[in-house]
Amino acid sequence: MSIIPDDKISEVRERAAIVDVISDYVSLRKSGANFQGLCPFHGEKTPSFNVNPGRGIFHCFGCGVGGNVITFIMKMEGLAFPEAVKFLAKRVGVTIEERPLTAGEKRQTDERELLFKINELAVKFYRRMLVQEPAGEPGRRYLERRDVDAATAEAYRLGFAPDKWDSLTRHLEQQLVPLPLAEKLGLIRRRDGGGYYDSFRNRLLFVIADLHGRPIGFGGRVLDDSLPKYINSPESPVYHKSDVLFGIDLAKQSMREQGTAIVVEGYFDHLALFQSGVRNVVATCGTALTGGHVKLLQRYAPKVYTLFDGDSAGKKATLRSMEIFLEEKYLAHVIELPEGDDPDSFLKKEGTAAFAGQVAKARPIFEFFFSDLLRQIDSSTVEGKVKIIEELAPRLMKIANPIERDLYLKEISRQLGVDVGQLRRKIGRAPISAADLTPTVARKKSGIAPEEMLVSLMGKYPEIVRQVRDYGAANLFGPDLLPVVEAILAQEDPDRGVDWGLIMEQVGSVEERSRLAALFMDDSHLEEIDVNKAFNQCRVSRTRLTLKDRDAKELKRELAQLDSDSARYWEVLKMLDALRNKKSQLL
Ligand SMILES: [Zn+2]
Numbered sequence: 001m002s003i004i005p006d007d008k009i010s011e012v013r014e015r016a017a018i019v020d021v022i023s024d025y026v027s028l029r030k031s032g033a034n035f036q037g038l039c040p041f042h043g044e045k046t047p048s049f050n051v052n053p054g055r056g057i058f059h060c061f062g063c064g065v066g067g068n069v070i071t072f073i074m075k076m077e078g079l080a081f082p083e084a085v086k087f088l089a090k091r092v093g094v095t096i097e098e099r100p101l102t103a104g105e106k107r108q109t110d111e112r113e114l115l116f117k118i119n120e121l122a123v124k125f126y127r128r129m130l131v132q133e134p135a136g137e138p139g140r141r142y143l144e145r146r147d148v149d150a151a152t153a154e155a156y157r158l159g160f161a162p163d164k165w166d167s168l169t170r171h172l173e174q175q176l177v178p179l180p181l182a183e184k185l186g187l188i189r190r191r192d193g194g195g196y197y198d199s200f201r202n203r204l205l206f207v208i209a210d211l212h213g214r215p216i217g218f219g220g221r222v223l224d225d226s227l228p229k230y231i232n233s234p235e236s237p238v239y240h241k242s243d244v245l246f247g248i249d250l251a252k253q254s255m256r257e258q259g260t261a262i263v264v265e266g267y268f269d270h271l272a273l274f275q276s277g278v279r280n281v282v283a284t285c286g287t288a289l290t291g292g293h294v295k296l297l298q299r300y301a302p303k304v305y306t307l308f309d310g311d312s313a314g315k316k317a318t319l320r321s322m323e324i325f326l327e328e329k330y331l332a333h334v335i336e337l338p339e340g341d342d343p344d345s346f347l348k349k350e351g352t353a354a355f356a357g358q359v360a361k362a363r364p365i366f367e368f369f370f371s372d373l374l375r376q377i378d379s380s381t382v383e384g385k386v387k388i389i390e391e392l393a394p395r396l397m398k399i400a401n402p403i404e405r406d407l408y409l410k411e412i413s414r415q416l417g418v419d420v421g422q423l424r425r426k427i428g429r430a431p432i433s434a435a436d437l438t439p440t441v442a443r444k445k446s447g448i449a450p451e452e453m454l455v456s457l458m459g460k461y462p463e464i465v466r467q468v469r470d471y472g473a474a475n476l477f478g479p480d481l482l483p484v485v486e487a488i489l490a491q492e493d494p495d496r497g498v499d500w501g502l503i504m505e506q507v508g509s510v511e512e513r514s515r516l517a518a519l520f521m522d523d524s525h526l527e528e529i530d531v532n533k534a535f536n537q538c539r540v541s542r543t544r545l546t547l548k549d550r551d552a553k554e555l556k557r558e559l560a561q562l563d564s565d566s567a568r569y570w571e572v573l574k575m576l577d578a579l580r581n582k583k584s585q586l587l
Contacts, residue, residue, distance in 0.1 A: 004085055008096050009070075012085055013501045015092040018069040019053045025076055034522060040076060041065050043257045050521050055459070056501035059517035063259075065510075066517025068501040078211055078252060078299045108237070115185055115238045118177050119215040122187050125171050126159025126205045126218075135162035139204050142223045146268070147348070152275045155250065156206060161220060163202035169195075186217070186234040200231065206246070206267045208233065208285070213249040219267055219285055230267075232286055242290040245282035245297070246270060254279035255300040262305045262335070262359075263289065263297075264343055265317060269307070272344035276352045289321045294328040303331045305362055310337040315372065322365045322395070329400035333362035366399060366408060374415065385416050393427045450538040451481050452519055453526075457534055458488055459498050460523050465489065467535060476542050483507075484516065552579050 019028060019035055028035040028051060039049035039060040048062035059066030065075065073084040089096050129136040130143075130153070139160030143153060161168065169188050172179065179196050182188045188196040203220030210216050217233030233239055245263075247270045255261045262281045264270055270283040280301065284293070297304055306321055308314035318334055325332040335358050337346050347355055363371075373391055378384040392412060399405040409427070413420035454476065457464045465488065468476060473485045487506045488498055500520055507513045555576050562569040 004082055004096055008089070008094065009085055009505075010499075010502065012089045012092065012094050012096075013056065013069060015094060016069045016088045017053065018056050018058065018072070018501075019051055021069050021088065021091070022051055022058060022072060032522075039063060039065075041256055042259055052521050055520055056499075057504060057517050057520055059514065059521040061518065064514045064518070066504075066514040066521070068504040070501075071504060071513065075299075076256075078296075111181070112237055114178075114181060115236065116214050116216075118172070118182055118187070119185060119217075119238070121172065121175055121177065122168060122182075122185075122218070123157055123159060123207050123215045125168060126161055126200075127157055129162055129167070130158060130160035130204075133162075135164070135167070136160040138163070138202070138223055142204055148271065149275065152271060155274070156271065157215075159205040159207070159218075161198065161200035161203050161205055165197045165201065168198045168200070185236050185238070203231065208239065208244065208246055209249045210238075210244065211248055211252065214238075216244065219246070221267065230286060241287045243292045243296065245293055246285045247274070247282050248296065250274065251280050251282050252300055255297070259301050260303045260305060261297045261301040262307050263321065264307045265309065265314070266342075269343040272347050273307075273355075276347050276355070278352075278355070284317075288317075289324050291324055291328055294324050294330050298328070298330060303333070305333050305335050305359065306365065307335040307337070307343055309342045310339045318365070319369060319372070322369055325365060326395055326398040329398075332365040334365050334368040335359055335362045336368075364404075366395065369395070370408070370412065370415075379416055385418060388416060389418070389423070389426060396427050450534065450541050451477055453529070453534050454538040455481055455485060455488075455516075456519050456523055456526055457529070457531060458485070459500065459520055460526050461531060464531060464535065465498070471539070476538050478542070484512075552576060555579070 022028060022035075022037075025040050026037040026049060028037040029047075030036075033052065033054065035051040035053065036047045037049050037051075038044055038047050039062050041049075041060060042063040042065075044062050049058070049060045051058045057066065057068050058072055067075075070081065070084050070088065073079060073087055074081060077084065077087060079087060086096060088094075130139045143158070148158070169179070169182075172182050172188070179188065183190060183196065186199055189199055191197055200218060200220040203222055206219040206221070207215050208217040208219060217236070217239040219233075220231045222229055235241055246267060251261070258280050260280055262273065262278065264273065264281055264283045265285070266283060267285060270281050273279075273281045282297070294304075304325065306318050308317045322332065324330075337343065337358065341349075343355075346358075370392065373388050377387050377391075379388055389412075396405060396408060396412075399408065409423055410420055412418070413423050454464070454468070458468060468485065469489050473482060473489060477485050484503060484507060487503055491499055491502060504513055504517065507516060555572055559569065559572050559576070562572065
């Protein structure tokens with residue numbers, strides 16, 4: 001809505017004590033200068049999640065995640081940066097003065113608030129019908145027939161719309177709700193001759209909620225076999241189908257803990273899994289999966305499973321979702337059920353253990369796709385092979401992981417009896433190269449590099465910060481850490497030391513932030529270190545690297561081409577000189 005001023009952001013960061021904030025989510029125990037607890041972002045039994053209150057940062061040595069109090073809230077609550085700042089501001093009583101809303105914006109915000117309230121009224125009304133009113137009897141019988149227990153019904157806030165034209169309309173009228181707003185939400189509809197009538201009648205109602213559990217719409221199921229089986233709320237100012245997944249409010253904690261999400265199609269699929277203890281589930285409920293849905297899931301889980309019916313419609317839905325997953329580079333597997341089963345029927349027949357077995361057997365979605373093609377198209381003919389490759393090629397190109405891509409290439413070439421080189425040319429991408437592999441391998445090397453050590457030392461000793469500034473950060477650090485060091489130098493205030501919380505925000509990537517949090521989490525190992533020696537080590541290793549980059553031979557070659565009157569001649573000469581000096585000092 002507007003930009004939050006930097007000083008407000010730092011005020012929030014300073015006032016929001018990181019241990020207090022995180023304690024709302026994690027039970028922390030003091031351990032030395034830090035606090036420790038079980039990581040909320042991955043499942044673990046022994047604590048590797050650390051909070052350093054002095055520096056205002058956290059880091060998990062198990063899954064590598066780390067940052068400051070704002071990035072913690074972003075990850076935990078699934079919020080974007082400004083929303084996380086506002087979330088914390090409210091908590092610590094910092095007023096963020098935003099640009100005053102224009103009259104139009106104010107109307108919109110007020111209206112949104114009202115719309116949420118009206119939905120909430122409807123939820124309570126339908127809930128009361130289902131739980132205690134005589135009119136809710138058919139709903140209660142239906143739930144009993146489907147083995148939905150009371151606790152589950154409560155968790156979902158299930159409701160029942162009585163078989164009448166005006167029960168909700170009348171209730172809303174009594175509550176003085178402006179009916180045109182209820183119409184906007186799709187709760188009621190306008191009658192031709194004037195007045196309104198209920199949209200949902202004689203249906204069991206599922207509440208569609210946003211991330212924070214606020215009701216934004218309803219899905220209503222008939223109690224028999226009549227059609228339409230489901231009626232869903234239309235889009236409204238609070239309900240955008242392409243951004244919302246059913247059950248995400250119930251699933252977010254579990255998705256985060258398990259690092260996986262299961263996508264199912266229907267409300268009852270969701271409910272069946274939930275009731276049997278599988279909680280990391282969301283449902284699409286009649287809308288096709290969108291990029292928005294996938295981005296939402298990626299905030300919580302790095303890996304996704306699809307679980308659709310074992311019929312051809314289910315297969316189609318799986319393949320459709322594959323396109324989105326590939327597009328968004330999301331690691332996806334397919335949980336398959338026997339033909340004719342849906343998650344509900346399967347769990348009832350086979351039980352939770354059997355379901356876990358199906359999850360363990362889940363195949364990568366691309367593999368599922370490939371074997372489906374092989375079933376459908378005759379791969380023994382040239383025509384068939386060409387057709388299959390035409391289908392595979394564009395999707396294969398989208399597979400993010402080069403190793404995975406290459407394995408598929410080999411497997412496809414084996415299965416189709418096509419030369420792998422030809423296949424590679426066809427998909428227009430070179431086989432994996434050493435460059436594809438290096439970034440991950442390089443990261444794995446153990447121990448702390450001198451540069452990392454020096455950054456840690458900068459955090460501990462202000463004089464090192466000064467030393468680095470005097471010597472020139474660019475002469476000590478590579479492109480990796482240089483931006484961070486420059487950020488430290490830019491903000492260093494001798495009285496206050498380094499603001500690590502701020503540094504965490506200035507770091508671009510999540511990986512880099514996590515790596516730094518690990519470095520700064522604990523500095524007890526630095527006690528033993530000879531500061532000057534570390535500084536020199538860093539200087540030497542950097543200079544060696546630069547020397548490699550700027551080969552003396554190259555400079556000499558350039559010198560030979562230059563006119564001795566030109567300015568560049570003297571520049572190069574000076575560089576050569578400097579090189580000679582440096583080398584003699586170093587070696
Ligand atoms: Zn962790």
